[in-house]
Amino acid sequence: MKWISVDAMGGDVGPEVTVQPCVDFLHEHEHIGIVLTGQEDLIRAQFGERASSVLNRLRIHPTTETVSMDELPSSALRYKKDSSMRVALNLLKAKEVQATVSAGNTGALMAISKYVLKTVPGISRPAILTRMPNLAGGVTRVLDLGANVDSSPEQLVQFAVMGSIVAQTVGEIERPRVSLLNVGQEEIKGNIQIKKAAELLAGLDTINYIGFVEGDGWFSGETDVVACDGLVGNIALKAVEGISSLIMQRLVGSFKRNVFSQASGLLAKPVLKKFKETTDPRSYNGATLVGLNGVVIKSHGSADQFAFKNALNEANLEIEKQVPEQIAAHIGHLMPCDGN
Amino acid sequence: MKWISVDAMGGDVGPEVTVQPCVDFLHEHEHIGIVLTGQEDLIRAQFGERASSVLNRLRIHPTTETVSMDELPSSALRYKKDSSMRVALNLLKAKEVQATVSAGNTGALMAISKYVLKTVPGISRPAILTRMPNLAGGVTRVLDLGANVDSSPEQLVQFAVMGSIVAQTVGEIERPRVSLLNVGQEEIKGNIQIKKAAELLAGLDTINYIGFVEGDGWFSGETDVVACDGLVGNIALKAVEGISSLIMQRLVGSFKRNVFSQASGLLAKPVLKKFKETTDPRSYNGATLVGLNGVVIKSHGSADQFAFKNALNEANLEIEKQVPEQIAAHIGHLMPCDGN
Numbered sequence: 001m002k003w004i005s006v007d008a009m010g011g012d013v014g015p016e017v018t019v020q021p022c023v024d025f026l027h028e029h030e031h032i033g034i035v036l037t038g039q040e041d042l043i044r045a046q047f048g049e050r051a052s053s054v055l056n057r058l059r060i061h062p063t064t065e066t067v068s069m070d071e072l073p074s075s076a077l078r079y080k081k082d083s084s085m086r087v088a089l090n091l092l093k094a095k096e097v098q099a100t101v102s103a104g105n106t107g108a109l110m111a112i113s114k115y116v117l118k119t120v121p122g123i124s125r126p127a128i129l130t131r132m133p134n135l136a137g138g139v140t141r142v143l144d145l146g147a148n149v150d151s152s153p154e155q156l157v158q159f160a161v162m163g164s165i166v167a168q169t170v171g172e173i174e175r176p177r178v179s180l181l182n183v184g185q186e187e188i189k190g191n192i193q194i195k196k197a198a199e200l201l202a203g204l205d206t207i208n209y210i211g212f213v214e215g216d217g218w219f220s221g222e223t224d225v226v227a228c229d230g231l232v233g234n235i236a237l238k239a240v241e242g243i244s245s246l247i248m249q250r251l252v253g254s255f256k257r258n259v260f261s262q263a264s265g266l267l268a269k270p271v272l273k274k275f276k277e278t279t280d281p282r283s284y285n286g287a288t289l290v291g292l293n294g295v296v297i298k299s300h301g302s303a304d305q306f307a308f309k310n311a312l313n314e315a316n317l318e319i320e321k322q323v324p325e326q327i328a329a330h331i332g333h334l335m336p337c338d339g340n
Numbered sequence: 341m342k343w344i345s346v347d348a349m350g351g352d353v354g355p356e357v358t359v360q361p362c363v364d365f366l367h368e369h370e371h372i373g374i375v376l377t378g379q380e381d382l383i384r385a386q387f388g389e390r391a392s393s394v395l396n397r398l399r400i401h402p403t404t405e406t407v408s409m410d411e412l413p414s415s416a417l418r419y420k421k422d423s424s425m426r427v428a429l430n431l432l433k434a435k436e437v438q439a440t441v442s443a444g445n446t447g448a449l450m451a452i453s454k455y456v457l458k459t460v461p462g463i464s465r466p467a468i469l470t471r472m473p474n475l476a477g478g479v480t481r482v483l484d485l486g487a488n489v490d491s492s493p494e495q496l497v498q499f500a501v502m503g504s505i506v507a508q509t510v511g512e513i514e515r516p517r518v519s520l521l522n523v524g525q526e527e528i529k530g531n532i533q534i535k536k537a538a539e540l541l542a543g544l545d546t547i548n549y550i551g552f553v554e555g556d557g558w559f560s561g562e563t564d565v566v567a568c569d570g571l572v573g574n575i576a577l578k579a580v581e582g583i584s585s586l587i588m589q590r591l592v593g594s595f596k597r598n599v600f601s602q603a604s605g606l607l608a609k610p611v612l613k614k615f616k617e618t619t620d621p622r623s624y625n626g627a628t629l630v631g632l633n634g635v636v637i638k639s640h641g642s643a644d645q646f647a648f649k650n651a652l653n654e655a656n657l658e659i660e661k662q663v664p665e666q667i668a669a670h671i672g673h674l675m676p677c678d679g680n
Contacts, residue, residue, distance in 0.1 A: 072528065107524075135586055146523055149531045183486055183574045184447075188412070191489045191571060215578025219586045231531060232572050234523045236579040238555025243580045246475055246559045247587055254615035255608075268595075268608040275594035 001031055003097040004315050005088040008038035009066040010104030011308075012301050015039075018103060019046035021309035025316075026054040032316065033057035035097055038066070038084035063087045067108045069301060076108035077115055085109060089116045092294045099295035099315040101286075103303050109296070110147050110289060117292045120324060122331040125151075126291035127159045127230070128298065129166060130237075131284050136221025141167050142181075143227060143290065146234030153196035156180065156227050157204075158331075160197070162290045163225035164207045165330050169321045173224050175208045181228035181236075182212035193229070244281070286311035288318060291327065295319055341371055343437040344655050345428040348378035349406040350444030351648075352641050355379075358443065359386035361649035365656075366394040372656065373397035375437055378406070378424035403427045407448045409641060416448035417455055425449060429456045432634045439635035439655040441626075443643050449636070450487050450629060457632045460664060462671040465491075466631035467499045467570070468638065469506060470577075471624050476561025481507050482521075483567060483630065486574030493536035496520065496567050497544075498671075500537070502630045503565035504547045505670050509661045513564050515548045521568035521576075522552035533569070584621070622647035626654035631667065635659055 008018045015038065022034045027050065036043050040062040051058060065083040067076040080086055085104050092100045093116050102109050110126065119126055127144035134140045143159050144151065151159070160178050167176035180198055182190040187198070189212065201209040213223050215236055228236075255268065277283070281300075285307035289296040295318040299311035348358045355378065362374045367390065376383050380402040391398060405423040407416040420426055425444050432440045433456050442449050450466065459466055467484035474480045483499045484491065491499070500518050507516035520538055522530040527538070529552065541549040553563050555576055568576075595608065617623070621640075625647035629636040635658040639651035 070526070072526075133586065135589060149523065181575055183489065183571050186410075186412075215575040215580070216582030216585070218579050219582035228575075231523050232575050235521055235555040235568075235572050236576040239558050239576040239580050240555070240583045242556030242559035243583060244587065245556070246473065247584065249475060251591075251615050254611050268611075271594050271608075275591050 001033060002319050003033045003035060004312065005035045005037060005091040005097040005100045007085045007088045007100070007102035007104050008036040008043050009084040010102040011299065011303060012069065015042045015046045017303065017305055017308055019043055020048065021305045021312060022058065023048065023051045023054060025309055025312045026057050029316065033059070035059045035061050035091060037061045037063050037088040039063070061087055061091065067105050069105050071105055071108060073105070073107035073111035076105065077111045086112055089113055089296070092296070093117055098319045099297065101297045101299060101311050101315050103299035103301055103308060106146065106298060109298055113289055113292050113296050117294045117296070119291050120293060120328045120331060123158050123162070123291040123327070125155060126289050127162065128287050129163060129290045130287040132218045133284065134219050134221040138221060139171065140218055140221070140223060141171065141225050142218055142233060144230035144233050145237050145287065146230045148230040151193065151229040153193050153200060156193060156197035156229065157200045158291070160201055160209065160225065160227035161207060161331060162327055163227055165327050166288065166290060166323060167224045169323060169326045170317055171224065176224035177210045178207050178225040178227070179210050179213040179217060179223040181217070181226050181232060182214065184214065185212045241281070282307035283310060286314035288314065288323070290323070293324055295323060341373060342659050343373045343375060344652065345375045345377060345431040345437040345440045347425045347428045347440070347442035347444055348376040348383050349424040350442040351639065351643060352409065355382045355386045357643065357645055357648055359383055360388065361645045361652060362398065363388065363391045363394060365649055365652045366397050369656065373399070375399045375401050375431060377401045377403050377428040379403070401427060401431065407445050409445050411445055411448060413445070413447035413451035416445065417451045426452055426456070429453055429636070432636070433457055438659045439637065441637045441639060441651050441655050443639035443641055443648060446486065446638060449638055453629055453632050453636050457634045457636070459631050460633060460668045460671060463498050463502070463631040463667070465495055466629050467502065468627050469503060469630045470627040472558045473624065474559050474561040478561060479511065480558055480561070480563060481511065481565050482558055482573060484570035484573050485577050485627065486570045488570040491533065491569040493533050493540060496533060496537035496569065497540045498631070500541055500549065500565065500567035501547060501671065502667055503567055505667050506628065506630060506663060507564045509663060509666045510657055511564065516564035517550045518547050518565040518567070519550050519553040519557060519563040521557070521566050521572060522554065524554065525552045623650060626651035628654065628658060628663070630663070633664055635663060
């Protein structure tokens with residue numbers, strides 16, 4: 001029997017989004033239990049009828065505080081000791097659960113996770129890893145997506161190594177192709193951190209480092225893992241979200257413009273629906289905070305129930321694959337030193 | 341009468357793409373002439389019938405060398421004195437033309453432009469500026485997209501100010517909203533360069549600085565100008581190109597998958613064609629190298645004839661609006677110091 005703690009108050013909406021996917025998830029997974037942290041009455045109000053048959057595996061751990069989406073991480077860490085987020089992580093630290101899922105404030109989740117769980121020996125800072133669909137029909141794992149700015153060469157190497165381990169264990173890729181994000185593929189390109197990281201990675205024969213990729217390498221399928229600084233990764237991720245919204249807006253607009261296109265739009269509707277599903281970012285919801293002593297999954301703050309359940313699926317998978325244990329076991333072999 | 345020099349050999353293809361749009365352009369603009377630089381026989385072979393009526397405004401300046409797409413900028417600058425790119429820029433420097441257009445090697449174009457033309461007093465480094473379509477139906481100007489890595493706070497301020505001037509003069513926006521690209525909108529976010537640039541911009545009452553935007557700010561319409569370091573800007577731009585390709589691939593795939601969707605796809609075809617046009621990156625082809633003493637327009641290396649003509653249109657517009665002169669005239673008033 002495995003348990004997951006869920007920060008029920010996290011995200012733009014809170015229990016109205018987070019609770020029902022947990023109930024569904026328990027119906028689909030017999031040997032898992034969930035502990036919801038947060039305001040008991042608000043959580044219970046969302047249980048619904050289907051919860052009754054899984055109540056033995058659905059617990060509430062009441063908490064009195066909530067970390068807001070725009071709260072400073074330092075303030076959340078210092079003053080919100082009884083927040084739904086903090087308590088969910090405390091349960092993980094105490095090994096009462098094997099993973100934590102939160103759709104709350106990313107910076108606060110990162111700061112509190114790092115404080116409560118600590119990083120795996122050999123890893124100086126955790127990173128945010130997510131999956132991108134690629135043109136080859138697979139997924140590419142990218143990290144860091146915003147946990148760290150001004151990453152040192154050694155940190156970039158740690159990101160690359162952690163990404164490789166996740167792609168190998170969770171992605172089941174035997175020898176993942178690992179690359180560094182850069183402005184060009186030539187050795188002379190980039191800033192000093194990236195160039196130095198490339199030198200270090202080229203000297204590691206334990207991972208399959210293939211060199212630099214440009215921004216389109218996230219989606220080209222030419223690489224399985226892309227390591228980058230969190231500032232660059234986060235900005236590129238948001239830009240990608242922005243253009244996707246723009247394209248979808250224009251696509252819908254094109255079908256609404258006139259009677260002819262409305263008619264063909266009606267016919268095209270099921271096709272467009274399928275198309276949306278294949279590129280649906282909700283399918284990839286659930287970023288991993290890698291490098292911590294525990295599985296911590298960050299759901300998008302604006303996730304709906306469908307997306308939130310995918311974050312629970314990711315947590316389940318990472319428990320099964322023992323991602324933190326794999327990182328701890330392999331980081332010493334893979335890295336020439338502890339990188340600090 | 342205005343003249344534009346065109347590096348006919350630049351780009352992935354060369355004269356087969358670059359020459360015909362020039363002929364078309366001359367048919368549409370009576371008071372403009374074009375000087376094509378490059379290998380005379382190859383250029384002339386692309387003239388076609390329509391060239392005969394504009395031959396008095398279509399000249400060839402023969403050159404013996406070509407800068408290749410993967411050549412080191414430093415080597416191109418040093419050894420390719422008679423390249424089509426260099427000679428096109430020499431003509432601009434000598435005021436025989438009022439703008440230069442090239443689809444060649446970006447790094448080389450930047451290095452040679454800077455060496456030949458020099459920067460406007462008060463600007464330490466030129467930047468690459470391009471236009472993005474936004475959700476509000478307008479365009480957002482973004483710079484730098486790859487000319488500079490490790491930009492200093494003062495350089496970021498210069499980018500912001502130049503972007504504001506271009507948006508005002510070329511974009512005809514009375515008081516452009518100017519922002520800095522960052523990982524979040526709170527003042528505490530980002531690296532030291534971005535934070536310091538924000539402080540400097542907040543102290544400038546001559547431009548309309550509105551604060552930080554995230555990556556999706558390129559497309560949201562919340563700002564008219566986004567300033568960023570070239571490494572971040574270039575990576576995000578390539579990531580945006582990557583996801584766009586992926587979405588289009590999946591969209592076409594969705595309509596090809598089965599007989600029903602093939603039928604609806606046939607009906608949807610004109611609508612999808614319109615949609616493609618509204619999001620067509622070729623419509624926005626023609627990045628500006630701002631901060632130089634002269635109008636230099638960079639076409640995408642993979643531009644086709646349609647896209648290349650848009651780069652010519654942009655050159656024409658920037659000659660009319662006297663962008664370098666406007667930057668030179670306003671940079672002193674807008675900036676508290678020369679920023680060096």
